[in-house]
Amino acid sequence: MINFEKVNKYFGDFHVLKDINLTINKGEVVVVIGPSGSGKSTLLRCINRLETISNGMLTVNNLSVADKKTDINKLRTEIGMVFQHFHLYPHKTVLENITLAPMKVLGQSEEEAKQIARKYLDKVGISEKADSYPAQLSGGQQQRVAIARGLAMNPEIMLFDEPTSALDPEMIGEVLDVMKALALEGMTMVVVTHEMGFAKEVADRIVFMDQGQILEEAIPAEFYENPKEERAQLFLSRIL
Numbered sequence: 225m226i227n228f229e230k231v232n233k234y235f236g237d238f239h240v241l242k243d244i245n246l247t248i249n250k251g252e253v254v255v256v257i258g259p260s261g262s263g264k265s266t267l268l269r270c271i272n273r274l275e276t277i278s279n280g281m282l283t284v285n286n287l288s289v290a291d292k293k294t295d296i297n298k299l300r301t302e303i304g305m306v307f308q309h310f311h312l313y314p315h316k317t318v319l320e321n322i323t324l325a326p327m328k329v330l331g332q333s334e335e336e337a338k339q340i341a342r343k344y345l346d347k348v349g350i351s352e353k354a355d356s357y358p359a360q361l362s363g364g365q366q367q368r369v370a371i372a373r374g375l376a377m378n379p380e381i382m383l384f385d386e387p388t389s390a391l392d393p394e395m396i397g398e399v400l401d402v403m404k405a406l407a408l409e410g411m412t413m414v415v416v417t418h419e420m421g422f423a424k425e426v427a428d429r430i431v432f433m434d435q436g437q438i439l440e441e442a443i444p445a446e447f448y449e450n451p452k453e454e455r456a457q458l459f460l461s462r463i464l
């Protein structure tokens with residue numbers, strides 16, 4: 225579903241992604257970990273072309289992301305993204321935040337969009353907050369709204385960039401639970417997170433990045449019990 229083939233990315237002279245080879249199949253949950261600055265966010269952002277790759281081949285559903293002929297807006301409707309900081313519109317209600325894109329981009333009627341939004345709010349467990357404003361919600365609730373907003377576009381892929389790292393510890397679980405449920409339903413997910421419990425339970429694969437390279441790819445049990453790369457061992461010893 226997502227395929228990186230010898231992908232490189234530069235910011236000016238800075239080589240941020242180095243010869244990335246990575247395949248993510250439909251229904252897989254891949255967790256990306258690695259030190260700060262290793263290129264995890266950039267890797268994720270290339271998938272929906274929030275960043276452009278410098279060379280190599282990156283395809284989503286067999287469509288080249290960099291190709292000018294690829295309808296990037298259509299591609300983006302198939303990819304939901306959840307960020308560390310929720311990026312909700314502060315002056316819109318929860319319901320308005322969720323219905324905006326489906327109405328604008330998918331052409332849904334307000335009625336239809338609201339009905340779908342309520343379905344997903346229910347799914348993330350905060351249907352009673354539909355008419356609240358983001359500032360009236362806790363961080364964990366805001367992040368669940370952000371997830372519902374992504375899901376309302378009916379994407380095939382969900383990207384999560386450190387979705388719990390801005391949250392107070394007591395709210396991390398509620399967001400991870402929503403993500404786990406999504407994974408169990410078969411959503412294709414790429415998740416940048418250092419939450420080891422989540423990774424062990426849900427991930428099909430761990431991808432360890434350092435200095436712009438993928439140094440190790442393994443199933444969670446293998447990676448956490450017996451990391452092969454020295455830099456992965458060092459990294460784990462620091463976060464555990």
Ligand code: ADP
Binds near residue numbers: 240261266
């Ligand atoms: P991570 O998510 O693993 O912390 P990032 O992908 O955010 O890493 O960043 C990787 C490196 O690229 C960092 O050194 C960062 O400073 C740099 N970088 C990220 N975005 C830009 C940008 N827009 N321009 C220049 N450098 C950037």
Ligand code: MG
Binds near residue numbers: 264265266385
């Ligand atoms: Mg990052």
